[in-house]
Amino acid sequence: MDMALLSTIAVLLVSAFSSGAKAANKYDYFQFVQQWPATFCYHNPRCVRNPPRNTFTIHGLWPSNYTIPEKPCVGTLFSLAEMFAAPNHGLKDYFLPQAWPQLIAGSTNMQFWQSEYNKHGTCSENKLKQTEYFRTAHWAWVRFNAYFLFAHSPLQIHPGNYYHKADLEQAIRAATTKDPLLMCKKIKPMGIDTWLLQEVIICLDVLGVQPVPCRPRLSSCPGPIIYYGY
Numbered sequence: 309m310d311m312a313l314l315s316t317i318a319v320l321l322v323s324a325f326s327s328g329a330k331a332a333n334k335y336d337y338f339q340f341v342q343q344w345p346a347t348f349c350y351h352n353p354r355c356v357r358n359p360p361r362n363t364f365t366i367h368g369l370w371p372s373n374y375t376i377p378e379k380p381c382v383g384t385l386f387s388l389a390e391m392f393a394a395p396n397h398g399l400k401d402y403f404l405p406q407a408w409p410q411l412i413a414g415s416t417n418m419q420f421w422q423s424e425y426n427k428h429g430t431c432s433e434n435k436l437k438q439t440e441y442f443r444t445a446h447w448a449w450v451r452f453n454a455y456f457l458f459a460h461s462p463l464q465i466h467p468g469n470y471y472h473k474a475d476l477e478q479a480i481r482a483a484t485t486k487d488p489l490l491m492c493k494k495i496k497p498m499g500i501d502t503w504l505l506q507e508v509i510i511c512l513d514v515l516g517v518q519p520v521p522c523r524p525r526l527s528s529c530p531g532p533i534i535y536y537g538y
Contacts, residue, residue, distance in 0.1 A: 333381055333431040335371035337520050338512045339489075340448045343367040346467070346538045347493050347506040348411050356413045361538070362467075364454045366408040367507060368424045369445040369516060371431035374523050383430030386422040390438050399442060407449040408442075435514055444516035452519075454508040457483045458536070468537045473529055476505065476536070484510055484519035492529035503529050505536040 342364035349355035372378060391400050410420040421442065429441045436444055458465035461479035465471060473490060480488040491507035511522035 333371065333383060333434055334373070334376070335378075335431055335514065336374045337372055337514060337522075338432070338516050339368075339370040339372050339522065340445070340452065340510045340512050340516070341367040341370060342449070342452075342454050342508045342510075343411070344454075344505055344507070344536070345411055347504040350493065350495070350504060354412050354414075356409075356411055359411055360406075360409060362455060363406075364449075364508060365411070366445055366449055368428055369432075369441065369448065370428045372511075372523065378431075381426075381428060381431035383433035384438070385430065386425040387438060388418070388422075391418070391421070391442075396439060399439070399446070403446045404442060407446050432514075436516065448510075448512060448516055452484065452510050454480065454488075454510075465536065470533050470535050473527075473532055473534050476534060480508060480510065486511065486519040486521055489522055489525055490527050490529045490534070492527075492534060494528075501531065503531045503534050505529070505534050 343366075344364055345359035345361070349359045371381075390396065404421065405417055408417070408421065410417045412420075425438065425441065429436075429438065432441060455467075458476070458479050461482050463471075463475050463479055465476065465479050476490060477488055489509040489511075490505065491509065492503040493506045495502050495504060506528075509522065511520050512518065513520050
């Protein structure tokens, strides 16, 4: 066979393989990241005027790996046309605004969803297309909203109090059977280090349905006592 033809075939094969590998966004699980609006907005001049109360809201649904470091996602970017399609009116106008609102003033919900999907959601495109991704995130919020998991736990954890970190973790574990990851914001009222609960991360399987173990990761709540409040 002609050497030039062989070279051309080799280049095409390498190119096809590279493209396929690049498009195969491998991930092992999702991090379902919820944020507590009161802490996000604490001394934050960029926060919206009236953030949601009595609920955690979604920060993101992030495809993640146990061993391979995450790389920038490659996939079909966020489609406004798909989000505005008739079957998604309820998702766009009712469900997501409750579960996944933008907390930064001057920016819209749609901009937030677009940013999160382009950065994270495209990594899961092989298993969840755009609409499935957002519906999965909303359903995770309905099932695993940390506000209700805390309140309905035997410890009856409610905003406005200090809690042991272990008790907060146990309240989530009681509902999911898996350890959550807690993230905090550090403040220093009167020069005393205080940790405000800011995020609760629950890890879910590759379809975003069943809780699974999270990859070990350092919590930003180093102290044994955390303030969960308004």
